Amino acid sequence: MSQIIASDTDQRLAHMLEGHDCPAILVDADYRILAANDAYCDSFGAIPADSDAHCFQISHGYSVPCDQAGESCPLAEARGSGHRERVLHVHLTATGRQHVDVEMLPIHDDDGELLYFVELLKPVHIASAELSTQQMVGRSPAFNALINNLNLVAPHDTSVLLLGESGTGKELAAEAIHRASHRGDRALVTVECAGLTETLFESELFGHAKGAFTGASQNKPGLLEAAHQGTLFLDEIGDVPLGMQVKLLRLLETGSYRAVGSTQLRSAEFRLICATHKDLAAMVERGEFRRDLYYRINAFPVHLPSLRERHDDLQLLARSILGKLAGEKRLHLTDSAIRRLGRESFPGNIRELRNILERAIIFAHSNVIDARVIERCLAVPTPTLAADSTPAPDPPETWTDLRTRERRYLRDLLRHCHGDKERAAAIAGISLRSLYRKLETGNSTP
Secondary structure (H helix, E strand, C coil): CCCCCCCCCCCHHHHHHHHHCCCCCEECCCCCEECCCCCHHHHHHCCCCCCCCCCCHHHHHCCCHHHHHCCCCCCHHHHHHCCCEEEEEEEECCEEEEEEEEEEEEEECCCCCEEEEEEEEEECCEEECCCCCCEEECCCHHHHHHHHHHHHCCCCCCCCEEEECCCHHHHHHHHHHHHCCCCCCCCCEEECCCCCCCCHHHHHHHHHHHCCCCCCCCCEEEEEHHHHCEEEEEEEEEHHHHHHHHHHHHHHHHCCCEEEEECCCCCCCCCCEEEECCHHHHHHHHHCCCHHHHHCCEEEEEEEHHHHHHHHHHHHHHHHHHHHHHHCCEECCCCHHHHHHHCCCCCCCHHHHHHHHHEEEEEEECCCCCCHHHHHHHHHCCCCCCCCCCCCCCCCCCHHHHHHHHHHHHHHHHHHCCCHHHHHHHHHHHCHHHHHHHHHHHHHHC
């Protein structure tokens, strides 16, 4: 039974709210809340009867409508258009602030005159507007626009391309999309595309058959098999070798693939999310990325704002990150520390902020982290890097450079395989003897 808030409310319209399975309120053209359904009272709390409550007061604590307080107002927009309008807002609840998907439905009389509005409020769970060590956090307009896009695309199987500078949280965004999708109970499989050769990328993604290459002593399933009916996340898609881009496009177009060294055609069913900090459009023009693949993965591009674009979130982010790093240890980040952090430009974005706070835990002599501790953290010398949006061109590599990179990759791979040289050689697509030779050559090099 709907709660009647204003005594002059049309009870038929109030009872109509129970036809919605999400929180809903009835509002007049002057923003006055007339009635609320049970789902609203359960989620946001009951509104006192005859309280002359207005939606902007109850939802935000504002004294004026949202569009006069610097936010978009779905009621004003619906009144102007005469059609339903929607927006993502941060609402006050009994448990704190919460992201809410708000949809405003105008109600007209038989003559077309606008009488009332039904406001549908659907809580968004892919991010937090309060301190959280598990989710993306923020309240700024730039962050809300991001969450709105992620929330819109999550229920669909549309391919998503996450764009933004390094350290902006693209992997967290991919996880949020996956969890909110109908595939959320299936696997999210991440493929780190950076640093993989074409052969290794193909083997990792498609798998390989026994005898496909020297050291392939048994069949190895690829990551595509693990991602079946789930989500495949290709991180740093701009680093996929050109030769492999053809095979990746064929996979996306046909939904089928062959393991390396196998003639058996296999099917793959998954949702695709890609991410990159590179300018793919510019790479297409330079011939470094296939145009057809670019348009195939760019069905729904989503920009992740830099930390500079969401400066208002710095305090919430810093305290959430510190809570995650500290674990059970209770640490206090002072207002002076927040102000000092606020003077930084953070070219490394959230990842850089995390590094600073990790140093702060080490440098702090107590559980209090103040501006002096932050100053000491910032005094640690770090290399200056070119901005991600305009990457500096790589210098031409010599044969020695390539050999050095190969040795470094093989050592990292061996650590990943916990010292199992046979497995490392198989993944790298080389013989065990070649692995020994390449590593020994590296050890003898001055």
